[in-house]
Amino acid sequence: LSHQLNLWLLLSSFSNFLEVTCSRPRDRCLLHWGGSWFHQKKLGDTVRYGCRSGYKRTDRATWATCTRDGWEPNPLCQEIPLCGRPPALEDGDVKNTTKERYNHSETIEYMCQSYYTMEGEPYRTCYNGKWTGQMRCLNPCVANEDEMRQHNITFKSNDYDKYLVHDEIIEFKCANGLPVGKVAMRQRCNSGVIVLPTCREDLS
Ligand SMILES: *[C@@H]1O[C@H](CO)[C@@H](O)[C@H](O)[C@H]1NC(C)=O
Ligand SMILES: *[C@@H]1O[C@H](CO)[C@@H](O)[C@H](O)[C@H]1NC(C)=O
Ligand SMILES: *[C@@H]1O[C@H](CO)[C@@H](O)[C@H](O)[C@H]1NC(C)=O
DSSP states (O other), X not given: OXXXXXXXXXXXXXXXXXSOEEOOXXXXXXXXXXXXXXXXXXXXXXXXXXXXXXXXXXXXXXXXXXXXXEEESSSSEEEOOOBOSOOOOTTEEESSOOOSOBOTTOEEEEEEOTTOEEESOSEEEEETTEEEOOOEEEOOEEOOHHHHHHTTEEESSTTOOSEEOXXXXXXXXXXXXXXXXXXXXXXXXXXXXOOOOEEEOOOO
């Protein structure tokens, strides 16, 4: 019996020597491993796995493959890059108190200065080391009283503020005379620009 056991051990170590096997990886970045704890994997075998938070599977791999050089990809997990300080927003600011470094998938919220209007979603998210998200602050309009006087117009109602936010509608009326030209008395503030209608006394 002892002789048979010795022979068996000899044969099995010989076949182990020839056969490529991969054992369970000891990688501290692994979160879960689809393979069994005990069974060795053979050349070409694949195992599903996941990486712990802050790490991702290298090269977007969906599984690990047993190769002559061990498990591929190597390393199985790689660190997800961090983001730096969030980008500045013209005429706006970040609502949150800011940090030097952000983890993947952290989100921050922006806001515009008063009277400015946010165009786009007010969020940026750290994604693989880069900030995603696009927005801008649209200018308000300022009704210039000198220009209005030159155009012979005033506000239709006393309720109007001389600051108009983007897209706000304002109505003018003639201070004297009658409307001339094609510009309507009802105007919309468009990103800082408001077109003034004109009135003139009928001198004919
Ligand atoms: C990123 O996440 C890790 C763990 O998930 C945490 O220890 C670390 O403080 C975080 N870093 C930042 C900048 O929030
Ligand atoms: C920033 O504030 C928003 C809410 O205004 C919150 O949802 C978000 O998690 C905050 N981000 C950070 C990194 O603190
Ligand atoms: C405003 O009215 C005066 C008098 O009717 C006229 O001379 C002037 O041209 C008008 N302004 C404009 C910009 O048309």
